[in-house]
Amino acid sequence: MFRGIALAVAAALCLVVVPVAAQEKSAVRQDFELASNSGKKILVFHPSVRVGSQSTGGIFEPNAEWTDRARTNIQAALEKYQKQLGNAVITAPEAYGEDARNLEEHMQLFGAVSQAVIEYQFFVGNRLPTKKRDNKANIFDWSLGASVADLPGAKDADYALFIYNKDAFGSTGRKVLQILAAVGPGIAVKSGEHQGFAGLVDLRTGNLLWLNADGQMGGDPREVDGSEKRVRQLLEDFPGSNLDKDADK
Amino acid sequence: MTVADSAVSVTPSRDWNRLGVSAGKNTETWTLDGDQLNDVTFYGGIAAGKPLIKERSKKKEPLPKFTKDTLIVEVPELLESTYRAYKQIGTFSVASTEPAEFLGHEGVRFTYTYTDSDNLPRKGEASAAIIKGSLYMMTFDAPRLYYFDQAVGDFRALVKSAILT
Amino acid sequence: MRRAGAMVAGALAAVLAGPAMAEVAPPPPPYVGAYQPQGVDEIGLWREFDESERRLAASELVIRDEKLNAYVRHVLCDTVGTDRCKAVRVYIMREPTFNANMSSNGTMRVFSGLLLRMRSEAELGAILGHEFGHYEQRHGLKLFKARRTGTDLLAWSALLASMAPSYNVRRSYADVQLSVYGNLFRYSRDNEREADRLGVGYLNTSKLRPQAASAVWQNLMAEIEASSRSKGLSKPRFNAIAFTASHPPEGERALTMAALADPDGASRDDGADRYREAMAHWLPIFLDDQIKLNDFGASDYLIQSLAASGWTAPLWFARGELYRLRGQQRDLVNAAEFYESAIRLDTALADAHRGLGLSLIKTGRPTDGQAALRKYLELKPEASDAAMIRMMLTKEGVTN
Numbered sequence: 173m174f175r176g177i178a179l180a181v182a183a184a185l186c187l188v189v190v191p192v193a194a195q196e197k198s199a200v201r202q203d204f205e206l207a208s209n210s211g212k213k214i215l216v217f218h219p220s221v222r223v224g225s226q227s228t229g230g231i232f233e234p235n236a237e238w239t240d241r242a243r244t245n246i247q248a249a250l251e252k253y254q255k256q257l258g259n260a261v262i263t264a265p266e267a268y269g270e271d272a273r274n275l276e277e278h279m280q281l282f283g284a285v286s287q288a289v290i291e292y293q294f295f296v297g298n299r300l301p302t303k304k305r306d307n308k309a310n311i312f313d314w315s316l317g318a319s320v321a322d323l324p325g326a327k328d329a330d331y332a333l334f335i336y337n338k339d340a341f342g343s344t345g346r347k348v349l350q351i352l353a354a355v356g357p358g359i360a361v362k363s364g365e366h367q368g369f370a371g372l373v374d375l376r377t378g379n380l381l382w383l384n385a386d387g388q389m390g391g392d393p394r395e396v397d398g399s400e401k402r403v404r405q406l407l408e409d410f411p412g413s414n415l416d417k418d419a420d421k
Numbered sequence: 422m423t424v425a426d427s428a429v430s431v432t433p434s435r436d437w438n439r440l441g442v443s444a445g446k447n448t449e450t451w452t453l454d455g456d457q458l459n460d461v462t463f464y465g466g467i468a469a470g471k472p473l474i475k476e477r478s479k480k481k482e483p484l485p486k487f488t489k490d491t492l493i494v495e496v497p498e499l500l501e502s503t504y505r506a507y508k509q510i511g512t513f514s515v516a517s518t519e520p521a522e523f524l525g526h527e528g529v530r531f532t533y534t535y536t537d538s539d540n541l542p543r544k545g546e547a548s549a550a551i552i553k554g555s556l557y558m559m560t561f562d563a564p565r566l567y568y569f570d571q572a573v574g575d576f577r578a579l580v581k582s583a584i585l586t
Numbered sequence: 587m588r589r590a591g592a593m594v595a596g597a598l599a600a601v602l603a604g605p606a607m608a609e610v611a612p613p614p615p616p617y618v619g620a621y622q623p624q625g626v627d628e629i630g631l632w633r634e635f636d637e638s639e640r641r642l643a644a645s646e647l648v649i650r651d652e653k654l655n656a657y658v659r660h661v662l663c664d665t666v667g668t669d670r671c672k673a674v675r676v677y678i679m680r681e682p683t684f685n686a687n688m689s690s691n692g693t694m695r696v697f698s699g700l701l702l703r704m705r706s707e708a709e710l711g712a713i714l715g716h717e718f719g720h721y722e723q724r725h726g727l728k729l730f731k732a733r734r735t736g737t738d739l740l741a742w743s744a745l746l747a748s749m750a751p752s753y754n755v756r757r758s759y760a761d762v763q764l765s766v767y768g769n770l771f772r773y774s775r776d777n778e779r780e781a782d783r784l785g786v787g788y789l790n791t792s793k794l795r796p797q798a799a800s801a802v803w804q805n806l807m808a809e810i811e812a813s814s815r816s817k818g819l820s821k822p823r824f825n826a827i828a829f830t831a832s833h834p835p836e837g838e839r840a841l842t843m844a845a846l847a848d849p850d851g852a853s854r855d856d857g858a859d860r861y862r863e864a865m866a867h868w869l870p871i872f873l874d875d876q877i878k879l880n881d882f883g884a885s886d887y888l889i890q891s892l893a894a895s896g897w898t899a900p901l902w903f904a905r906g907e908l909y910r911l912r913g914q915q916r917d918l919v920n921a922a923e924f925y926e927s928a929i930r931l932d933t934a935l936a937d938a939h940r941g942l943g944l945s946l947i948k949t950g951r952p953t954d955g956q957a958a959l960r961k962y963l964e965l966k967p968e969a970s971d972a973a974m975i976r977m978m979l980t981k982e983g984v985t986n
Contacts, residue, residue: 276644280541281566288455292438300438302453314454317567378567480817485880488913490948494974498878502911506880511682511698512647513878518971529974536646 198384199289199312204374206381206411209258215329215375216250217264217275249400250333257410264325264332271324278323281316282334286371289314290385314380316373323375331381332373372411382411423586425449427465429524429557432582435575437461445474457539459572460562461579466555473503473556482506487556494518496549496556497531508537523550524557524585534565544569548580559583611787611796611846614722617669621724623690628724635691642677642693649678649698657864658696658710661857665711666718666788674718682875684806688717690724701865702872703805703888705895707857708798711789712843716799719784725777782839786846795856796847803840809887816883858895873904882912899932906941913948921945936965940975947978 206212251261267275293303293312306313316334320326372382423430425447437451444450444462451461467473469491472484485502497515505513513535521530528550536542544565549558561576563569623632642648649655655678663671673692681697688694694717704710782799789796807822814822865872869892877885885908893901906924909917925942928935943958959975969975 272644273646276540276641277542277566277646280539281564281568284457284539284541284564285454288458292455300452300455302436302438315567317571319566480819483817483880485911486913490913490915490918492944492948492978494971494978495944497971498911502878502880505682505875505878509683509879511680511875515970519973520977540641540645540647542646 197294198382199294200411201312201379201381202310204379204381204411212259212331213262213329214254214259214372215262215264215323215325215332216247217279217323217325217332217334252400261333262325262329264323267324275323278316278320279334282371282373285314285316285380286383286385289380289383294385312380312383314383316378316380318376318378320373320375320378326375329375332375334371334373384410424451425463425465427463427557428586429463429465430584430586431579434578434582437579445472447471448474453572453575454568457541458563458568460560461576462560462562464549464556464558464560466552466557468555473500473558474507477507489554491551491556493527493529493549493551496529496551496558497533497547500531500547500558500560501533504535504537508535510535510537512536521548523548523559523580524552524583526550526552542566546573546576552585557585609845610848611783611790613791614666614670614784614787617667619669621673628690632691635689635693638689639675639691639693642695645679647679647681649680651678651868654678654864654868658701658714661707661710661861662694662714662718664707664794665715665792667792670718670722670788673721680875682872682879686713686717688721690721692721694718694721698868698872698875701868702876703802703809704861705801705805705856705858705891706795706798706861708789708794708796708854709802709856710861711792711794712785712796712799712802715788716781716785718788719781720777722784723777723780725781779842782843783846786843790846790848790851793854794851795854796851797844798856799847800840800844803843805891807837807840808891809884812887813881813884816886862895870900870904873900874907877904877908877911880911882908897927897931899928899935899938902928902931903935903938903941906938906945910941910945915949918945918949922949934965936962936969939965940969943975 247261247263254261264275291298292300293307299307320332323332326332370384371380373379374381422432425443426449427447437453440450440452440456442450445464447465447467449463449465450456451463453459464473467487469489470486472486474484476482476484484506485499487499491499497518501513501515504510514533516532516534518529518531521528523530528548530546530548533545533547534542535545542565543562545560545562547558547560549556551557559576559580561569561573563572623629655676658678659671659674659676662674662676674688674694675692676694676696678696678701679698681699682702683697683699684703685697686695686700694714696714700713701710704713786796786799789799811822873889876888879885886905889901889905889908902924906921906928909921909924922942922945925938925945928938929942932938939958939962943955943962946952946955946958948955956979959979963969963972963975963979966972
């Protein structure tokens with residue numbers, strides 16, 4: 173597999189890899205419906221939330237206090253909205269040893285799948301012919317495989333919410349800044365463009381039920397209001413969502 | 422349909438996507454869901470003295486070459502050191518190597534595993550034959566989680582369908 | 587190879603005789619104990635490092651051999667002392683390049699390529715001590731603060747790359763290095779010098795031989811020169827190795843290191859025997875990793891320099907593999923000789939019989955070649971390529 177690297181090299185030469193405006197930002201699996209108040213349990217794996225500020229020089233300065241606050245706020249907001257949707261949020265137990273390595277591998281796979289979705293199904297200029305056809309037929313068919321059922325905490329939940337920060341070092345310095353500034357579930361502070369993906373995965377089949385790959389998000393997760401706004405945006409296309417899409421625009 | 426600008430022709434049993442960018446002069450890459458998830462690469466007749474893929478820098482970062490003396494049993498090592506040198510990785514191992522016909526000639530089939538910079542362990546399988554002094558090979562690379570098993574059957578069907586026209 | 591080493595040593599002696607010389611590194615300052623990050627910047631940075639350590643700990647690339655880990659840690663503790671050593675979590679990574687780094691939360695990454703290149707506990711201690719010196723002086727934070735005032739984003743990315751888990755960034759870092767090194771150089775050389783001074787300072791007060799620090803750089807320079815020479819490059823590419831790219835010029839550095847070392851320590855043990863013993867299991871594996879990087883000059887230099895303390899079967903075997911892999915006609919003749927030397931020292935080394943057999947077949951001696959392959963199968967009937975080799979034996983003549 174060499175082309176991936178060739179692409180990364182090419183990306184380093186031209187700052188913008190994927191124009192955010194040119195892509196769709198989320199999709200739901202064709203056969204998936206989640207009725208409101210269906211009482212599903214959603215497992216969340218250690219959301220990697222990082223918050224910082226941007227100095228005049230354009231440098232991201234990570235801030236631990238903000239990060240802690242944001243993590244608490246986002247967790248609370250997730251619970252609140254999922255409760256409104258009639259779902260419960262469960263935080264995955266801390267994993268060690270073999271479990272931790274297995275989880276890490278699944279996280280990496282989720283990242284690779286999300287990138288493939290964005291690169292080859294969402295991004296207009298680069299769609300694979302078979303994915304173009306899928307788009308026409310409203311097919312969104314991706315999976316992490318049934319081994320997700322063995323992840324820590326999976327037995328006690330229906331779905332898992334995977335959260336991934338795109339690898340910051342895939343291309344240029346500018347990109348690095350953008351991504352370092354990204355927090356959690358595709359949620360970001362104001363520091364340029366942010367790419368992060370959040371996806372809902374069926375814990376029995378591994379099927380990707382819903383993917384949000386929004387490049388532009390608002391709301392300040394350091395504040396309770398901001399976190400709620402962020403999570404509302406994140407979940408506005410969430411299956412079964414009755415959240416008001418226009419509330420924060 | 423012919424692949425990699427060569428005399429190799431395959432009859433796919435399902436739809437594949439051909440990527441516009443290739444790793445080298447005599448190669449071509451197909452995928453189902455994106456090359457990071459399933460990657461079939463055709464090496465359509467690598468001539469003696471040539472590397473498998475294009476070198477970043479012939480002088481500073483040379484890749485190992487297929488030579489007129491390369492034995493078919495050495496092809497797995499050639500692919501291994503090409504991956505290792507190109508990706509600068511330390512984790513690659515050939516899991517099995519066995520005789521298998523390819524393109525109607527005596528050849529080799531081998532399997533391997535590696536982890537490169539995205540930290541996602543992958544499995545691979547390849548079929549190769551040396552025909553009239555040139556190396557013909559098809560490789561399949563995919564994450565060892567789910568994706569390898571999911572499409573390796575399609576890859577094998579593709580290998581089986583491959584002929585030299 | 588040997589001549590190049592002698593030339594470096596000669597130059598070294600000449601300059602050492604001159605007046606401009608660094609003074610012997612003082613003993614390290616009293617250790618203040620476990621440090622906790624202070625202020626918004628530092629606390630935030632530590633959080634980043636904690637996150638990346640989380641992923642590192644679960645990475646496929648970490649070598650989890652308990653004995654090897656305990657040993658490397660032991661060398662670190664012998665160098666910097668037990669108190670300091672408590673602050674460090676060591677991760678050995680299967681990465682074939684010369685590198686080690688330490689982030690300010692106490693995560694130390696040691697690449698397998700570094701372990702391959704060290705000749706003794708004192709040499710390993712010199713590098714680990716150097717990294718610990720960065721940590722003790724909190725250079726990461728200083729670099730971060732200095733960079734914040736700059737606007738060079740690429741330089742910033744290089745900084746991040748230097749702090750981040752190396753397995754993620756090595757390749758892409760290499761892609762941007764040309765445009766950023768200018769900046770990185772200017773800033774970090776002072777820090778590097780400080781870390782060198784501290785690193786040798788630890789060694790001076792340890793029971794290991796501090797002169798080893800200088801030897802590391804001489805060896806590395808000679809390796810890079812050998813690599814460049816075999817590629818036909820007119821100038822050695824010192825910046826091709828991440829660890830040396832941002833560090834002071836190698837020549838100057840070897841001299842400084844020599845001067846920093848306490849002359850009284852010159853007669854101390856450098857732990858070369860213990861080091862060889864501890865690495866015995868991993869050496870063939872790390873050598874194989876190195877050989878397959880296809881850097882002929884560097885690999886041959888490494889093998890020969892490891893053999894300075896005596897040729898062993900694994901070293902002859904590695905050299906055979908190196909030459910067979912390059913595969914020019916004269917290489918194959920040499921390879922066969924090297925495999926034979928390996929077999930003379932260890933007749934049970936199955937892979938050497940394989941290499942010998944293949945090399946002989948390729949140089950027009952199929953009968954001898956097949957005999958060697960038969961021996962290989964006898965010693966290793968379950969070899970992963972046994973069926974392939976067996977097929978080569980049943981054929982009348984062996985052709986491509």
